Amino acid sequence: MTEERQAVEQYALEHWADFKEYLEHPSISAQNTGIQETSDYLVRTFRELGAKNVEKWDDQGGNPVVFAEFKGQSDRTVLFYNHYDVQPPEPLTEWQSDPFKPTVKGNHLVARGVCDDKGELMVRLGVVKFFNEHGGLPVNLKFFVEGEEETGSQHVEKYVDAHQDQLKADACIWEGGGKNSADHFEVVAGVRGIVSFDVHVKTAEADVHSSLASYVPNAAWRLVEGLASLRNPKTGRITVHGFYDDITPLSSAKEEAVQKMDFAEAEVKKTYGLKQPLVTSHPREEVVNGTTLTINGLSAGYEGTGVKTIVPKEATAKLDCRLAPNQDPEDIMTKLRRQLSENGYDDFEVQLNVAEDAWRTPMDNEFVQTALQTARVVYGPTTKYVPNTAGGGPVRPFGELLKLPVIMVGVHYAKSGPHAPNEHLRLSDYAEGSYFLVKLLTDLAVDD
Ligand SMILES: [Zn+2]
Known part of the structure; x- marks a missing residue:
């Protein structure tokens, strides 16, 4: 492990608890609780981290969007999309700890929303703090943090449309991502x-x-x-x-990448206790295209x-x-x-x-390629490129209106259990993901 990597990973592990309060707010959009408190917490935290501008937008209706921008050393700007709302914690009897009291159990950090997707934002905030103490941010950063993703993101497009100028950037990193069931890191470039x-x-x-x-x-x-x-x-x-x-049929390069995607049929059958054969003999292609x-x-x-x-x-x-x-x-x-x-x-x-709508950033996009190269250095050669997730998300306004390449990278692993009781992250992924982000932002500035 390089000295730099060790320093960043150690910093991340020592500082995650600086943002612990974020996990303690029960910001449940479906039940309309904790929305003001949590968005206020974010405004305060962005200010404390030295953002040059922080705003709470409520001009388009729905739960407010928190917007923040930080000045970096190059002209490049990265926009992060996250959401501060979480799923209801029920059934409570299945939790081994209080869902809104973040709890460390060995390598696991357990809390409602820690995987989807408060922990991802905590990594990003920690990286800002790290750069603040180590020579400054290499690129400009913007944050768009909405509060109704878990109920369908009904106002996102309106907010993006109304604030296009402020949201101008060169690339967008989506709410999260991470490792697949084979524990291989994935760089995902779209949604269905x-x-x-x-x-x-x-x-x-x-x-x-x-x-x-x-x-x-x-x-x-x-x-x-x-x-x-x-x-x-x-x-x-x-x-x-x-x-x-x-x-549209996949290009040959994408087709090749899809063939290399991890898919363990026996494991899938076991996980879900499937009683019937799969409905396709081409699960990789089907799930992507x-x-x-x-x-x-x-x-x-x-x-x-x-x-x-x-x-x-x-x-x-x-x-x-x-x-x-x-x-x-x-x-x-x-x-x-x-x-x-x-x-x-x-x-x-x-x-x-x-x-x-679905959205996919082209595979040969420079940002996708930089992210893949950085990921291969940090996570090794088993890193996978995935054209789009099987699931969805309000990505299209960011891709189409703001004309941004969008990738999904983060710190989940296959058993993180988003939306389920005992939702958690592995602290080792939290540390590794912090280093990946430090390196990616640095690499993006060098590419300038
Ligand atoms: Zn989410």
Whole structure:
């Protein structure tokens, strides 16, 4: 280990607790608690760290966004996206320590939100503090910290749009990232999109005695038949006309990177206790550049104990589609609606819940390449490039409006348990990730 690395890692471990209060605020957006206190804490902390400007934005509605900027030695500017809200801690009985009392257990730092994503911001704040005491920041830094990521980031695009000038930068580092199930560090350059919606069908004004099923239509059957008409049961292909049309094939360089992604089939099967084979023989490609139509939940008729012989009057399903870059959520909804009605189900009511676009930064982007090089030095040759995560996030406004390359790097590992009880980080990852960030910011300044 180099002397510099040792110094940074030791500094990170000695100073994480300087920001411990951040983990103690129960900033739960879904329950609207702790939002003011936590955003106030951030304003105060950014000021204490010497930010040249700190603002709390509330001009676009929703929970406030905390914005801060720091002056560095080069002209380059890196913008960090983070969120200060966390998931509710329930079920509380499954926590081994108080979710809002950060607790160290061996190498683990345990607290609600420490992985998703307060710990990631703590690393970033610690790095600012380190540079303050060791010659100053190599590049300018900006922070955009929102407070409603866990409830769908509904105002982010508005804030980015309204504050484009202040958010000007050269590159953006997303909320977090880290190591995969093989414990290999990943540099991720995008997200998939999502569209989530409810489908509702009503076939009568009241539930009907099931003896009359001889002639009365059944909403539950109608719903499952309608949904089944959207998919080929043999191949799993979605049979919505034009559904796959906008997916762009991966470039050969990306395809090669995807082939090298870690995917341990046996481990996946064990982790989830899968009772059926995987639904594809190309899981790597599917998770990066594929699309899905998933039934999240179904409800109809009597679901209690014992017997209740009825024909249900209505039935509802919740579904989502994960979308590849270039697939437009609105367009997918239009195609789904059209197909349902072509298949004879024009009485289905389809209601959109959440729509978010995919985004991917090109692999040959200079920032992506610098991050990969730095990661290979810090984390070794097993470092993986991943074109985009399987999941989503409000990345597109940063990529499209601000024209920034966006990467996701951070300090999670596969068992960090975001959203779950006993959410934690490994302190060794916290230290290593602090060094990676120090080195990346330094390398970005040198590249200038
Ligand atoms: Zn998050």
